[in-house]
Amino acid sequence: MSFCLGLTGSIGMGKSTTARMFKSAGCAIWDADQAVHRLYEKYGAAVAPIAAALPEAITDNTVDRRKLRDLITRDSTVLVQLETIVHPLVQADRKTFRDQAPAEVLVFDIPLLFETGAEIEMDAVACVHVSAERQKERVLARGTMTEVQFQKILEKQMPISEKLTRSEFHIETDTLDHAQKQVEDILTQIRKRISHA
Ligand SMILES: CC(C)(COP(=O)(O)OP(=O)(O)OC[C@H]1O[C@@H](n2cnc3c(N)ncnc32)[C@H](O)[C@@H]1O)[C@@H](O)C(=O)NCCC(=O)NCCS
Numbered sequence: 001m002s003f004c005l006g007l008t009g010s011i012g013m014g015k016s017t018t019a020r021m022f023k024s025a026g027c028a029i030w031d032a033d034q035a036v037h038r039l040y041e042k043y044g045a046a047v048a049p050i051a052a053a054l055p056e057a058i059t060d061n062t063v064d065r066r067k068l069r070d071l072i073t074r075d076s077t078v079l080v081q082l083e084t085i086v087h088p089l090v091q092a093d094r095k096t097f098r099d100q101a102p103a104e105v106l107v108f109d110i111p112l113l114f115e116t117g118a119e120i121e122m123d124a125v126a127c128v129h130v131s132a133e134r135q136k137e138r139v140l141a142r143g144t145m146t147e148v149q150f151q152k153i154l155e156k157q158m159p160i161s162e163k164l165t166r167s168e169f170h171i172e173t174d175t176l177d178h179a180q181k182q183v184e185d186i187l188t189q190i191r192k193r194i195s196h197a
Pocket residue numbers: 010011012032033036065068069072079082083086087090111112144145153154156157
């Protein structure tokens with residue numbers, strides 16, 4: 001059976017960048033945000049239920065993220081509505097991946113790992129972290145979100161201090177080299193654990 005490592009952190013703190021480091025080291029990656037992208041594609045599994053609940057969010061049988069972001073900015077309850085539809089579909093996608101187990105170590109990049117209770121599926125959790133100032137700088141530099149949209153998402157997430165307390169491994173993403181070193185150390189520990197199991 002594969003070892004399941006959850007990878008989490010707050011928005012823009014470096015989950016995807018760190019997941020790529022685990023991938024280069026031979027792990028198989030499942031990414032919750034990418035799963036949501038598949039669900040939102042033309043005729044994807046989330047299109048019909050979202051069309052029923054939020055018809056303005058649909059363009060050409062596809063979930064339109066820009067319209068969704070606008071709806072969420074105007075009304076916070078939209079995100080809650082969206083989560084009720086999307087999270088069970090995401091969980092089903094994750095189960096399919098886990099059942100295929102394409103490597104000895106599976107890494108699950110899940111922004112809302114603790115918020116959705118997904119940690120019970122994991123053998124260990126690693127949490128990425130960086131200062132709040134660097135986080136905001138990095139998110140706004142991407143140019144995909146306004147400061148108000150960033151704050152709305154941030155308010156929905158568990159504080160990073162609590163995510164760290166609940167995680168066995170911590171990865172500081174201040175520089176790429178430092179993060180790379182921490183990823184290697186974590187994999188050494190996990191591989192030791194697998195060989196002693
Ligand atoms: C809010 C939406 C429209 C923003 O889309 P956009 O393309 O601008 O950003 P993207 O999807 O890449 O998300 C950016 C980051 O926002 C954070 N985030 C996304 N959804 C949520 C949420 N429901 N609660 C808290 N944070 C969230 C995550 O850290 C994520 O990595 C989109 O994320 C969405 O539809 N979210 C609802 C589905 C969901 O809960 N996804 C989270 C993974 S299960």
